[in-house]
Amino acid sequence: MHKILLKIAQVGIRSEKPPGTDEALRMRATQLNGEVLRMLGRALAIRHVDAGSCNGCELEIHALNNPYYNLEGLGIKFVASPRHADLLLVTGPVSRNMEEALRRTYEATPEPKLVVAVGDCGCDGGIFGECYASRGRIANVIPVDVAVPGCPPTPTAIMQAILTAVSAAAQR
Amino acid sequence: MTPALAGLALAPVPGAARAWRTAVDARQWRAGCEAAAATGGRLAALWASDDRDRAGSFTVRALLAVFEGLVCLELAVPEASPNYPELSDLFPSAARMQRAAADLLGVRAVAPDGSVRDARGWLRHGAWRADHYPLRRDAPAAGAGGNGDGRYAFVPVSGDGVHEIPVGPVHAGIIEPGHFRFSIVGERVLRLEERLGYTHKGIEKRFESMTLEQGARLAGRVSGDSTVAYAWAYAMALEAITATSPAPRALHLRALLLERERIANHLGDLGYLGNDCGLAFGFVQFWRLKEDVLRLNAEAFGHRYLMDCIVPGGVAADVTPPAATAMLAEADRLEAELRELRAIYYDHSGLQDRCINCGRLQPRTAALLGVVGLAARASGHAMDARAFPGFAPYGQLEPRIASHRNGDVAARIVVRFEEILESLRLQRRILETLPGGGTRQPLGDAPAGAPGIGWVEGWRGEVIVALESDGRGGIRRCHPHDPSWQNWPALEHAVIGNIVPDFPLINKSFNLSYAGADL
Numbered sequence: 211m212h213k214i215l216l217k218i219a220q221v222g223i224r225s226e227k228p229p230g231t232d233e234a235l236r237m238r239a240t241q242l243n244g245e246v247l248r249m250l251g252r253a254l255a256i257r258h259v260d261a262g263s264c265n266g267c268e269l270e271i272h273a274l275n276n277p278y279y280n281l282e283g284l285g286i287k288f289v290a291s292p293r294h295a296d297l298l299l300v301t302g303p304v305s306r307n308m309e310e311a312l313r314r315t316y317e318a319t320p321e322p323k324l325v326v327a328v329g330d331c332g333c334d335g336g337i338f339g340e341c342y343a344s345r346g347r348i349a350n351v352i353p354v355d356v357a358v359p360g361c362p363p364t365p366t367a368i369m370q371a372i373l374t375a376v377s378a379a380a381q382r
Numbered sequence: 383m384t385p386a387l388a389g390l391a392l393a394p395v396p397g398a399a400r401a402w403r404t405a406v407d408a409r410q411w412r413a414g415c416e417a418a419a420a421t422g423g424r425l426a427a428l429w430a431s432d433d434r435d436r437a438g439s440f441t442v443r444a445l446l447a448v449f450e451g452l453v454c455l456e457l458a459v460p461e462a463s464p465n466y467p468e469l470s471d472l473f474p475s476a477a478r479m480q481r482a483a484a485d486l487l488g489v490r491a492v493a494p495d496g497s498v499r500d501a502r503g504w505l506r507h508g509a510w511r512a513d514h515y516p517l518r519r520d521a522p523a524a525g526a527g528g529n530g531d532g533r534y535a536f537v538p539v540s541g542d543g544v545h546e547i548p549v550g551p552v553h554a555g556i557i558e559p560g561h562f563r564f565s566i567v568g569e570r571v572l573r574l575e576e577r578l579g580y581t582h583k584g585i586e587k588r589f590e591s592m593t594l595e596q597g598a599r600l601a602g603r604v605s606g607d608s609t610v611a612y613a614w615a616y617a618m619a620l621e622a623i624t625a626t627s628p629a630p631r632a633l634h635l636r637a638l639l640l641e642r643e644r645i646a647n648h649l650g651d652l653g654y655l656g657n658d659c660g661l662a663f664g665f666v667q668f669w670r671l672k673e674d675v676l677r678l679n680a681e682a683f684g685h686r687y688l689m690d691c692i693v694p695g696g697v698a699a700d701v702t703p704p705a706a707t708a709m710l711a712e713a714d715r716l717e718a719e720l721r722e723l724r725a726i727y728y729d730h731s732g733l734q735d736r737c738i739n740c741g742r743l744q745p746r747t748a749a750l751l752g753v754v755g756l757a758a759r760a761s762g763h764a765m766d767a768r769a770f771p772g773f774a775p776y777g778q779l780e781p782r783i784a785s786h787r788n789g790d791v792a793a794r795i796v797v798r799f800e801e802i803l804e805s806l807r808l809q810r811r812i813l814e815t816l817p818g819g820g821t822r823q824p825l826g827d828a829p830a831g832a833p834g835i836g837w838v839e840g841w842r843g844e845v846i847v848a849l850e851s852d853g854r855g856g857i858r859r860c861h862p863h864d865p866s867w868q869n870w871p872a873l874e875h876a877v878i879g880n881i882v883p884d885f886p887l888i889n890k891s892f893n894l895s896y897a898g899a900d901l
Contacts, residue, residue: 213726214663224670258556262581264897266606266687271556272650273676276669290554305583305900306509308559310532311551337600342516342525343509343584361689362606 225280229366231374235356237327237349253285254376257295257319261312261351262305262344267329267362271299279365286372292316297324297375299368300352303331303338304345316352324375327357328368336361385450388417392453397622399837400451400771411457412467415444423448424752425473427846427863430483432518434461440489442466444476445835445846445863451771452837454848465492470499475752475868478504482901486517486586505579505900508532516587523587539565539573547882551580555886558896562885569881574874581900589860594620594828594849595694597857601847602689604862605898610636610643611840612847612862613692618773619849620694622834624826630817632696633775638812639688639697641805644841645716646675646687648798648805651893655795656727658887659736667723671716678712681705696822706813713806720806724799737792741888743876744789753872755843755865757892760797761789767839778815779808789876791891801841829853833861842895843869864898 258271274281281287289295292315304312316323327348330336335346348354358371384392384402390410392402406414418424426447433441440459445452459466468491469476480491481504490498506512511530515521539546544567551559561577585604589597601616602609614636621628628636649672656664676686682705683691691699701709727733743753745762758765766783768776784800786793830853838845843865852858873892877885 217667217722217726218663221667221670259552260558260581262583264603264606265558265895266603266609268556268558269607269687273669273673276673277666278670278673288556302581303583305581307507307580307582308551311559315552337603338583338585338588341523341584341587343582364686
């Protein structure tokens with residue numbers, strides 16, 4: 211036990227300042243009223259859905275929880291069920307084998323049902339595009355609020371997209 | 383030395399991967415596989431191609447890993463009766479590969495009595511009709527329209543108190559999609575049946591619309607966490623076709639990239655394995671170390687995960703002297719921290735309690751299932767394509783194989799620790815002995831003909847790419863093969879008799895790719 215405590219003390223706190231928001235990532239104007247935002251505060255619950263990604267974006271989503279980005283430190287946490295989620299973080303081109311599961315996940319998510327599409331594939335189908343097995347971009351299957359490009363986008367960019375989805379809408 | 387296999391006349395396949403090939407008839411197909419199975423060989427990959435335009439038939443290939451290297455058996459399968467002798471009695475891992483080939487090309491693996499052992503779709507869920515075969519050359523890339531029957535008959539388990547837990551395809555964590563059907567009594571798992579294929583997005587069809595050069599980028603996105611291994615395997619296959627030899631500096635840089643990919647992934651897994659045992663400290667520390675590695679990757683090579691750094695003909699990135707100094711300093715720091723954290727992990731009673739004897743894959747089962755890579759090494763099988771048969775530049779680097787016999791979660795943790803330390807040693811050696819010279823060669827012509835083969839030991843296990851040129855600069859056929867094909871069925875065995883709450887831990891200890899095997 212003392213080795214663990216010693217290590218924690220030696221390493222110290224490595225968390226960095228979170229990025230600001232970026233309106234350029236917004237796909238559609240979301241009508242979040244002030245009341246919803248007040249209730250959400252900064253305690254946002256995210257459900258991640260891999261709709262067919264190569265798992266590259268997942269690596270960066272995992273990294274959001276590392277001590278440098280420390281997403282949970284902002285009150286934003288990943289939850290196990292769409293029914294507990296305020297926001298869906300969706301990766302991949304949508305494979306046709308995942309299309310129904312993605313729709314059902316979206317339906318199971320309560321309002322405000324925000325959706326952030328992650329990565330080049332989520333934005334426009336990426337290198338996989340549309341074919342017999344792929345429906346391409348996320349917006350082809352469910353409404354998308356914010357889309358963040360990159361292959362994969364950096365954790366900072368994903369964080370920025372999440373913060374854009376919730377915070378900038380406050381001014382609307 | 384050419385392997386002796388059931389009297390078959392084997393011709394060497396050019397290129398860096400040690401491989402031979404031969405066309406066989408149905409009898410030789412079985413005889414070759416039987417001979418390989420009887421002498422400790424295993425099935426490395428199985429895939430089919432539509433060669434009706436060229437040879438009037440389909441081709442099914444079984445790539446066998448034997449003592450000397452890889453042997454590719456090529457069997458012509460007529461369109462009129464698209465059946466070939468099945469191999470899952472010899473190699474259980476063939477079952478899913480055969481089902482995938484049936485879904486994509488309509489070739490059926492049949493038993494001697496003419497029956498198909500498992501006629502359920504594997505990659506085909508409801509997205510296309512059962513009589514449509516998307517990888518046939520006359521099938522449009524966009525598909526034929528219309529949905530198929532997406533229902534799936536899981537194997538039922540009956541008995542007093544037996545019930546089922548269905549999990550997925552959308553999982554509770556940040557995980558790729560797949561379905562797990564547990565049959566349990568109380569908390570004990572009697573049987574796990576996996577249903578995968580959810581991330582099937584038509585990669586093999588997509589390859590066929592690309593030029594040979596463009597394909598490298600797609601190969602690097604078959605399984606994002608193994609992008610270096612795939613890019614290298616693809617480049618190796620294309621270099622084999624084009625008779626191109628990458629410069630020594632390029633090969634050393636490739637090995638550096640591959641070891642850095644191994645280090646980053648193992649660090650991440652060690653963090654999650656601690657976390658899944660309730661030791662959040664482990665997650666935080668290992669993910670801090672992983673992030674440091676990724677940031678140095680971005681600084682030195684321009685990409686955190688090193689995507690597109692390996693290109694056919696060489697590498698697209700080089701190491702500057704300051705980057706080399708930074709990596710050497712990082713290696714020293716990382717090694718010291720790793721030894722410290724290893725002592726904490728090995729001493730931790732909670733980890734010992736959860737990991738030792740949990741999710742055991744017995745050496746015998748691993749051999750029977752043809753398990754590869756890290757999971758095989760943790761179950762007593764000292765296989766590693768870097769060490770044997772080896773591929774350049776590893777002959778000069780003399781990699782040491784990490785191994786363990788217990789086959790449990792703890793063994794897979796131990797192997798990861800050992801492998802990071804070994805990768806750090808290799809990284810030092812590469813940086814200290816980095817040859818000068820160019821980093822990228824122009825590619826020669828790519829004639830149509832037999833596939834070029836790439837064979838690379840990624841962090842999870844061997845990644846194989848079989849690539850055929852159309853003779854006009856395009857890809858005729860490309861089959862990328864992930865080690866997860868062989869290792870997913872092993873997970874079904876490793877969880878038997880364990881309690882359901884240990885499944886996430888056992889699953890993470892294998893950390894298999896969904897995308898890599900779904901294609």
